[in-house]
Amino acid sequence: MTHRKAAWQIRLEGKVQGVGFRPFVYRLARGAGLVGWVSNGLEGVHIRVQGEVEALERFSAALLRDHPSIASVTHAEIEEAPLGTDSSFVVRESSREGKATVLLLPDLDLCESCRREMTDPRNRRFQYPFITCTDCGPRYSIIQGLPYDRERTTMAPFAMCPECAREYRDPADRRFYSQTNSCPACGVRADLLDPRGLRLASGGEALDVAAKRIAQGEIVALKGVGGYLLLVDAANEKAVAELRRRKQRPIKPFALLFADLDAIRREACVGPEEERWLRRREKPIVILNRKEGPTRIASGVAPEEDTLGIMLPSAPLPALLLDRLAGPVVATSANRSESPILATEEEILAEWGEGVDAVLSHNREIESRLDDSVVRLSPFFRQPILLRRARGFAPLYLAQGFELGREAAILAMGAQQKATVTLAHQGNIYLSQSLGDLEGWEAQENFRRVLAHFRRLLSFVPRQIVVDRHPQYTSTEEGRSLARELGREAEEVQHQKAHFWSLLAEHSLFWEREPVLGVIWDGTGLGEDGAIWGGEFFLWREGRMERVAHLDYFPLLLGEKAIREPRLSALSLWHSSEALRARLEAKLRPTERPIFRALLARGGAPRTSSIGRLFDGLASLLGLSDRVSFEGEAARRLERIALRAARTLGGIDKLRNQEPYPLPLPSSDGVVRLDDLREEVARDLVRGAPPGEIALRFHLSLAHLAGRVAEWTGARHLALGGGVFQNGLLVDLVEALWGEQLSVYISHDLSPNDESISFGQMVASAWRSGNLRKAG
Numbered sequence: 001m002t003h004r005k006a007a008w009q010i011r012l013e014g015k016v017q018g019v020g021f022r023p024f025v026y027r028l029a030r031g032a033g034l035v036g037w038v039s040n041g042l043e044g045v046h047i048r049v050q051g052e053v054e055a056l057e058r059f060s061a062a063l064l065r066d067h068p069s070i071a072s073v074t075h076a077e078i079e080e081a082p083l084g085t086d087s088s089f090v091v092r093e094s095s096r097e098g099k100a101t102v103l104l105l106p107d108l109d110l111c112e113s114c115r116r117e118m119t120d121p122r123n124r125r126f127q128y129p130f131i132t133c134t135d136c137g138p139r140y141s142i143i144q145g146l147p148y149d150r151e152r153t154t155m156a157p158f159a160m161c162p163e164c165a166r167e168y169r170d171p172a173d174r175r176f177y178s179q180t181n182s183c184p185a186c187g188v189r190a191d192l193l194d195p196r197g198l199r200l201a202s203g204g205e206a207l208d209v210a211a212k213r214i215a216q217g218e219i220v221a222l223k224g225v226g227g228y229l230l231l232v233d234a235a236n237e238k239a240v241a242e243l244r245r246r247k248q249r250p251i252k253p254f255a256l257l258f259a260d261l262d263a264i265r266r267e268a269c270v271g272p273e274e275e276r277w278l279r280r281r282e283k284p285i286v287i288l289n290r291k292e293g294p295t296r297i298a299s300g301v302a303p304e305e306d307t308l309g310i311m312l313p314s315a316p317l318p319a320l321l322l323d324r325l326a327g328p329v330v331a332t333s334a335n336r337s338e339s340p341i342l343a344t345e346e347e348i349l350a351e352w353g354e355g356v357d358a359v360l361s362h363n364r365e366i367e368s369r370l371d372d373s374v375v376r377l378s379p380f381f382r383q384p385i386l387l388r389r390a391r392g393f394a395p396l397y398l399a400q401g402f403e404l405g406r407e408a409a410i411l412a413m414g415a416q417q418k419a420t421v422t423l424a425h426q427g428n429i430y431l432s433q434s435l436g437d438l439e440g441w442e443a444q445e446n447f448r449r450v451l452a453h454f455r456r457l458l459s460f461v462p463r464q465i466v467v468d469r470h471p472q473y474t475s476t477e478e479g480r481s482l483a484r485e486l487g488r489e490a491e492e493v494q495h496q497k498a499h500f501w502s503l504l505a506e507h508s509l510f511w512e513r514e515p516v517l518g519v520i521w522d523g524t525g526l527g528e529d530g531a532i533w534g535g536e537f538f539l540w541r542e543g544r545m546e547r548v549a550h551l552d553y554f555p556l557l558l559g560e561k562a563i564r565e566p567r568l569s570a571l572s573l574w575h576s577s578e579a580l581r582a583r584l585e586a587k588l589r590p591t592e593r594p595i596f597r598a599l600l601a602r603g604g605a606p607r608t609s610s611i612g613r614l615f616d617g618l619a620s621l622l623g624l625s626d627r628v629s630f631e632g633e634a635a636r637r638l639e640r641i642a643l644r645a646a647r648t649l650g651g652i653d654k655l656r657n658q659e660p661y662p663l664p665l666p667s668s669d670g671v672v673r674l675d676d677l678r679e680e681v682a683r684d685l686v687r688g689a690p691p692g693e694i695a696l697r698f699h700l701s702l703a704h705l706a707g708r709v710a711e712w713t714g715a716r717h718l719a720l721g722g723g724v725f726q727n728g729l730l731v732d733l734v735e736a737l738w739g740e741q742l743s744v745y746i747s748h749d750l751s752p753n754d755e756s757i758s759f760g761q762m763v764a765s766a767w768r769s770g771n772l773r774k775a776g
Helices: 022-033 054-066 110-119 162-169 203-215 239-246 262-264 272-279 315-323 345-355 440-458 474-486 495-506 566-574 579-583 593-602 613-622 634-647 677-686 690-712 730-737 755-770
Strands: 005-015 035-041 046-050 072-081 089-091 191-194 199-202 219-222 226-231 253-256 285-289 309-310 329-333 360-361 373-376 383-390 400-406 409-412 422-425 428-430 464-467 518-525 533-542 542-550 717-721 742-745 772-774
Touching: 005 054, 022 035, 022 046, 022 054, 022 089, 046 054, 046 755, 054 072, 110 315, 110 613, 110 730, 191 203, 199 203, 203 219, 203 226, 203 315, 219 315, 219 345, 226 239, 239 329, 262 272, 272 285, 272 373, 309 440, 315 360, 345 360, 409 755, 422 755, 428 755, 440 474, 464 474, 464 755, 495 518, 495 533, 495 542, 495 717, 495 755, 518 613, 518 690, 533 613, 542 690, 566 579, 566 593, 566 613, 566 677, 579 677, 613 634, 613 677, 613 690, 634 690, 634 730, 677 690, 690 717, 717 730, 730 742, 755 772
Parallel strands: 035 089, 219 360, 253 309, 285 373, 409 464, 518 717, 717 742
Antiparallel strands: 005 046, 005 072, 035 046, 191 199, 191 360, 219 226, 226 329, 253 329, 285 309, 373 383, 400 772, 409 422, 422 428, 518 533, 533 542
């Protein structure tokens, strides 16, 4: 019996670099008795393999079935090749030929194998704060070029010692071809610096001294995976208060870094879903409910909050530091307000100087700055809501249910707040980390830096550039400038429509036979009629998107200032209420009263349908917040008291029968009138109804409205988007009221806030140009 031999050329695309794929292929081929080679390339992983056809078939099946769990193959090509003269199977040097189509891998948290080695006194990497292997360690934050190899990362300056080099070449070692492999002899070093940059200690001693200083109440800056964090003892009231003073952050909650789950359970409620998110490889900050009773957490960590933002260490350096401390630490980004996270020693020392007591740094550079990701779970149905998508997630996005044509070369520039950029390139999607608000020069420079980094990595030249309609957004200006430079015409996508496009793609709703209603509620977005939209209803039907309804317009007094002063929204919405005149005038200085009366009488203020400003206005009326120090503060307070009232009533099932405020269906012109709601709220305020009761009825009225408008349009699918749907109570109320009659969708892989705008812009452009189609 003869066995036919053949040679195959295999090309794999997807998440196949930086995940141990070459070692996996090497072992698989050697075990099957095949010869040939495997190599990284700009397009992914290239394999040439030769042997008996049956062995090749088994090899190819295992290749796609048994690859490393952190890998993902999005495209595979297998072609017959001429028989060669290979006598063994080897790993070849990477090739830089072709077009870059490989997916960029997010940073990977410390794996359990490395954690065990790091805490084993017999291991040569005992207490080594930069331990990694093929299954963990930095990726996106250190990549400078493709293919992904050490010489094209910020690990390039550190030559491997002989023992690390041996591991790197040993197929039986889990550090076989690990590009971040190092040990204490390889040169990556931790240093403790004083505020002038003078070295106080190095190596393990640096961690020992840093831990002692934190325990003594000092503020220590720590260089994390994506940038510097400020750390203080979370149990030390004085230290937390001093951090607030120095950071000029009066009330916004701080995040906490805990050593392990047992420590978290002593302070917060951890159910199965919370534990799953805390343990996930992305290691996000997870918003958890506080436990009742005594606590070691200083009251200044999260003033007035019923929750704590908590994460576990994602890297060995913070893990080893926490091992030296008796409890958790506050871990907040070291940037000033509206500025990107700091990433270099020069920046942290120049920006903070004597504002920090010491800096625990290291000499591995950060190429891409990344904040910690943040997720919350809705209070009753435990639905995950991403509040910030950054470290651990970016820049990876794997489409589900749709695919892009390889000819699509789209650059989407995003919004002004919670900025991101999205690239469609060679059939892949690259979605940047959250880049914050683009108000300051530093944030704008970081935006340009990230965009240039993507373009350089991928050799990317966009054919289509998509921007928001708002002409004064930095992202819009940058997009239009680049379009002129390339001789292109920038394409506009309206802000709230971009939110809906994002939801349609995330849940692959384009091809549903029945209409899809997009309920897009947020703060501000320039509408197609020149008004400021934010309370919108769009219908997707037969491949077209149409605005079918919106909240009644009301004046946006003093424009953007209203975002920082909820009292202005209260005045705009309830100024005609005689019953509330005294309450509203009390929010104004005597000199302001005639000015605002004249402004309202004369008209001319921008008109808005913003649900976000409606939340702000009610929060002000209830005495929760007249001025805010961070975005969403007033809405958060309103949700908090509404949730307390809901829990007092006995939970979500009891809320189905509670009476909402009246909000009518859209009139013939598509407008949802606010008159009845305003009158009822005023009546409740006058009779002295508890603020929590009013806040809960308000939430219920919005949840009822969403489903009733869906029924009014004939839609059977209800998609909820925009920053207002970061509100977990509102999300759960819609699900409780309408989940049995309608299919309800929220964002899970993306944030409902403006981080998803660039993704929605890209999707809109791809659909319009015929470059988006159903997968398979």
